Amino acid sequence: MARIKGIDLPGKKRIVIALTAIYGVGRSASTSILAKLKIDENIKAKDLNDEQIKKIREELENYQVEGECRREVSLNIKRLIEIASYRGLRHRRGLPVRGQKTRSNARTWKNKRGTKKIVANKKKVS
Secondary structure (H helix, E strand, O other): EEEOOOOOOOOOOOOHHHHHHHOOOOOHHHHHHHHHHHHHHHHHHHHOOHHHHHHHHHHHHHOOOOHHHHHEEEEEHHHHHHOOOOHHHHHHHOOOOOOOOOOOOOOOHHHHHHHOOOOOOOOOOO
């Protein structure tokens, strides 16, 4: 099992998918990393040798991943809240930020606020 940036990569998955377990690395980033290092995307993560793991670790030093990336995202959200932008207000209220409708959906967002509890098939007592 390969351990990169403090994350155990899932050994049964292809390496191109397993790298996405690292926060801040998506499919396109993992594909470009493997292409640059000339590592086959179809190799399982458990089949990587130590040299390949070392190359991947060195390449990921050039990317902002895990703690650094999480910190930047949270600081961006805090900044939006501080300047009272529309997106910041939506974050503060716990509502969808990217323009989704909330009349009939967005139940998980609405439940985060704690205003309404959803009960499935509740019968009215008359």
